[in-house]
Amino acid sequence: MTVTRGRIDKRQAILGAAFTVFARDGYRPASVDAVAAAAGVAKHTIYNHFGDKESLFRATVAALTAESLTRNLAAVDLLRLPTGAEDLAAVLSKVGLRLAECYCDERSQACRRLLQAEIQNLPDLQDIVREGATDKVNEALADRFARLALAGQLRLTDPAVAAEQFGALLTAPLETRSRLGSRPVPAAELTEVTQNAVQTFLRAFGND
Amino acid sequence: MTVTRGRIDKRQAILGAAFTVFARDGYRPASVDAVAAAAGVAKHTIYNHFGDKESLFRATVAALTAESLTRNLAAVDLLRLPTGAEDLAAVLSKVGLRLAECYCDERSQACRRLLQAEIQNLPDLQDIVREGATDKVNEALADRFARLALAGQLRLTDPAVAAEQFGALLTAPLETRSRLGSRPVPAAELTEVTQNAVQTFLRAFGND
DNA sequence: GCTGAATTGCACTGGCCAGTGCAATATAAC
DNA sequence: GTTATATTGCACTGGCCAGTGCAATTCAGC
Incomplete structure (x- = not known):
């Protein structure tokens, strides 16, 4: 919608609009014309930048993956040895809630929906997301847990x-409560799921 | 492909073929002509039975849901008080493995993929599946757990x-290992996931 | 200012597909 | 057999869309 002329950040505008349109309509039904309109850009410009619709989709998912990785790693980074009055349950709850929020983020949900829908046609997208985000977050989390184990916690x-x-x-509980990512999860349920998760996790792995 | 003439089980043939085609191509890309061809039936017959493509899809998902419910309830039904030499871990492992197999069943995976892909356009499908299967399985499982709790197990x-x-x-681990349902999970991973799940579950909720 | 590259608008092709119409045929039930 | 209903084959409409071609315009950098 912006009337900016010039070639500077067309690419970003296109990627942003592409996500909006793909998330709203799905990959197949979304038309390149709609993306162009949402980006305030001529259709030709999109083909100049991305070649074809599929490449545009790949680039969109990759951008979302990078964005998601940052947020998730920031959440995991909150997981440190409890200091002073803090106890492990509180720290885990904080991290869990943050991760839950990442998972329920509208953009992440849309991304997962798109991924799942097209996984048969574009199986490599799955690898992009795995290697770009999921695996790294899991490894980071495992690292923190290893530290806590060494510290006797x-x-x-x-x-x-x-x-x-x-x-x-x-x-898994969030997936259920978000109806497969099709509706936002109320904050109350978010904390409820987190509390249940932390409680069970600590019953299984806690040191008391 | 069958050359059966007559009106008797056209409907079943159509539903079966519809699932095959939808699972292979996805709902949108799948053409009604392809379904008709796979069912060995004229396109008109499909419209006679189901009205339009969307209703056909709904009926297909509903049929799969019913099928899935049966299998899952049979799995849960294995969960009884351990008798004699049997211990709880063994029973839980048996049930868990069975449920894991249900979850990884090719038809179930395809159904989940289709559901997730179209959930924005056909949000009521989600409800059909929830009320038709998911909720009932969870309730049945909760019932068994309540019994075990009462029995002190x-x-x-x-x-x-x-x-x-x-x-x-x-x-959740199976979802990862099946790459969002896009590849079969090796039996070894199936038992590994099940063992991990049962072990953690019993550390959290076991009575020892 | 000038130049080359990016961008724009518009029209167009080719392809795919849901759903319909119709006339002919087959089937089930009586 | 007869009849009402289901089915078939085929052609067709209307609509949507990816991707292209082209001429005109606009921009960035010098």
């Missing part, structure tokens, strides 16, 4: 499994 | 949460 044999299961206890 | 306050989390520990 957790009892676990395989930090990777613990990370996978901590994620599972968060995401 | 589990320590838990909310059987519904325990059921949700048992499912989460199974499905």
Whole structure:
């Protein structure tokens, strides 16, 4: 909609509009004309930058993946050895809630929907997202759990499994409550799911 | 492909073919002509039975949901009080593996993919599946957990949460390992995920 | 200011597909 | 057999859309 002329940030505008339109309509039904209109750009410009619709879609997903990685790593980074009065449950709750918010973020949900819908036609997209975000977040989480185990705060044999299961206890219930990502999850349910996850996680792996 | 003439089981043939084609191509890209060809039926017959493509899709998903419910309830039904030499871990593993197999079943995976892809356009499909299968399976599982708790075999306050989390520990890792349902999960990984899930579940809720 | 590259607008092709119309045929039930 | 209904084959409409071609315009950098 912006009337900016020039070639400077057309690319960004296109990627932003592409996500909006793809998220709203889905990859197939979304028309390149609609993306062009939403970006305030001629259709030709899109083809200049991205070649074809599929490449545009790939670039869109890749951009979202990078964005998601940053937010998720920031969440995991909150997971440190509890200091002073703080206890492990509180720290885990903070991190869990933050991860839950990332998972329920409108953009992340839309991205997962698009991915799942097109996974048969574009199986490599799955790899882009895995290598670009999921795996790294899981590894970072496993690293933190390993530290906590060494510090005697957790009892676990395989930090990777613990990370996978901590994620599972968060995401699977959220997937249900968000109706497969089709509606926002109320804050109350977000904390409820997080509390349940942390509680069960600590019953299984806590050191008390 | 069958050369059967007559009106008797056209409907079933159409539903079967519709699932095959939808699962292969996705709802949008799949053409009604392709379904007709796969069912060995004229396109008109499909419109006679189902009215339009969307209704055909709904009927297809509903049929798959019913099928899935049966299989899942049969799995949950294996969850009984351990008798004699059997221990709880063994029973849970059996049930967990069975549920994991249900989740990874090719037809179930395809159904979830289709659902997720079209959830924005046909949000009521989600409800059909929830009310038709997911909720009932979770309730059945919660019932069994409540029994086990009463019998002193589990320590838990909310059987519904325990059921949700048992499912989460199974499905979320399987979702990852099946690449969002786009490839079969090797049997070895199936048992690995199940073992991890049961182990963590019992560390959290077991009575020892 | 000038120049080359990017951008724009518009029209157009080719392809795909949902759904319909119609006339002919087959089927089930009586 | 007869009849009402289901089915078939085929052609057709109307609509949507990816991608292209082209001429005119606009911009960035010098």
